[in-house]
Amino acid sequence: MPFSGGSNLPLTIGNVELSTPVLPAPMAGVSDKPFRLILAEFGCPLVYTEMVSAKGLVYGSRATLKMIDLAGEGNVAVQLFGREPEILARAAKTAVERGAVLIDLNLGCPMPKVVKNGEGAALMQEPSLVGELVAAVAAAVAVPVTVKMRSGWDGASRNAVQVALVAARARAKAVTVHGRTAVQRYAGRAEWDTIRQVAVALSSQGVSVIGNGDVASPEDASRMLAETGCQGVMVGRAAMSNPWIFPRISAYLRDGTWLDPPSPSERLAVARRHLDQAVHWEGEERAVRQMRKVIGWYVKGLPGAAALRQEVSQIREAEAMRQALHRYATRLH
Numbered sequence: 102m103p104f105s106g107g108s109n110l111p112l113t114i115g116n117v118e119l120s121t122p123v124l125p126a127p128m129a130g131v132s133d134k135p136f137r138l139i140l141a142e143f144g145c146p147l148v149y150t151e152m153v154s155a156k157g158l159v160y161g162s163r164a165t166l167k168m169i170d171l172a173g174e175g176n177v178a179v180q181l182f183g184r185e186p187e188i189l190a191r192a193a194k195t196a197v198e199r200g201a202v203l204i205d206l207n208l209g210c211p212m213p214k215v216v217k218n219g220e221g222a223a224l225m226q227e228p229s230l231v232g233e234l235v236a237a238v239a240a241a242v243a244v245p246v247t248v249k250m251r252s253g254w255d256g257a258s259r260n261a262v263q264v265a266l267v268a269a270r271a272r273a274k275a276v277t278v279h280g281r282t283a284v285q286r287y288a289g290r291a292e293w294d295t296i297r298q299v300a301v302a303l304s305s306q307g308v309s310v311i312g313n314g315d316v317a318s319p320e321d322a323s324r325m326l327a328e329t330g331c332q333g334v335m336v337g338r339a340a341m342s343n344p345w346i347f348p349r350i351s352a353y354l355r356d357g358t359w360l361d362p363p364s365p366s367e368r369l370a371v372a373r374r375h376l377d378q379a380v381h382w383e384g385e386e387r388a389v390r391q392m393r394k395v396i397g398w399y400v401k402g403l404p405g406a407a408a409l410r411q412e413v414s415q416i417r418e419a420e421a422m423r424q425a426l427h428r429y430a431t432r433l434h
């Protein structure tokens with residue numbers, strides 16, 4: 102699609118002004134500190150943690166607290182999941198004490214272990230509770246509170262507009278809408294019309310609407326902004342080990358500038374840096390385990406990627422992983 106004017110406007114979420122309207126999505130198992138640091142390096146003005154259990158924070162689970170270790174980072178939004186106003190409020194306070202500049206509430210996770218507790222996307226079925234949750238968190242912290250939702254629970258209950266209005270009334274400063282129902286999970290194409298409807302409904306409320314679902318290129322981002330009237334675009338799967346997508350989208354939206362996708366050697370150089378960040382922040386054992394899958398994403402589509410994936414899946418030491426990356430880079434030349 103040709104460049105259609107895009108957006109020169111920064112995205113504003115409460116008192117947080119962002120230089121670009123494109124944001125990386127929170128993704129469990131992906132949006133850890135090493136990846137967030139890479140995203141910040143690539144100019145993302147705000148990055149999200151993966152979803153963090155509010156209960157885990159309040160009860161002091163060490164693993165959960167580690168998820169909100171924001172040391173050494175820039176603007177980080179902490180995404181919380183839970184369904185008790187009091188617990189979410191306390192968890193949000195803890196996250197803000199650790200440096201969160203924004204609290205996002207998860208209304209979109211469709212995973213059985215989450216929805217069976219009435220959390221995540223199950224909350225789409227309880228709009229008035231959503232209002233209580235947002236109000237409780239907004240009263241507890243001075244940073245903006247936002248929600249990220251599905252278009253509804255299922256095809257018969259696409260109530261994103263209703264939930265968005267409830268959240269706005271309770272002082273949410275932005276609403277992200279993923280254009281799929283919870284029952285759909287990630288199947289099929291995302292539909293953006295619900296995003297448009299939410300943008301229309303919130304247009305006079307001073308609440309930013311962030312569209313999400315199947316944005317995988319600068320043209321997709323431009324089209325989503327134009328077709329839905331949303332103010333921001335959030336990119337999930339297409340950003341896995343692909344931080345280049347953010348400067349590419351931002352440049353295109355700014356003035357139609359087309360930045361080429363990265364070369365294989367650029368991809369490998371960033372994979373190597375990602376590995377180094379992971380070892381530094383997570384320790385070697387954890388880093389190597391995580392990087393087995395992350396390296397696979399960096400080399401997706403390159404010649405010999407399957408063999409490299411197979412090789413790194415056996416590796417137990419960071420230095421061996423660096424050498425495997427180096428040998429692969431040499432083979433590619």
Ligand SMILES: Cc1cc2nc3c(=O)[nH]c(=O)nc-3n(C[C@H](O)[C@H](O)[C@H](O)COP(=O)(O)O)c2cc1C
Pocket residue numbers: 126127128129130131151152180207209210249279291313314315316335336337338339
């Ligand atoms: C591996 C994975 C983990 C995810 N984890 C979260 C999460 O923790 N919180 C959340 O709100 N959404 C999560 N999502 C959903 C994404 O944020 C996003 O809404 C969804 O992938 C649609 O956007 P996309 O088409 O750009 O990928 C996750 C998605 C994936 C693929």
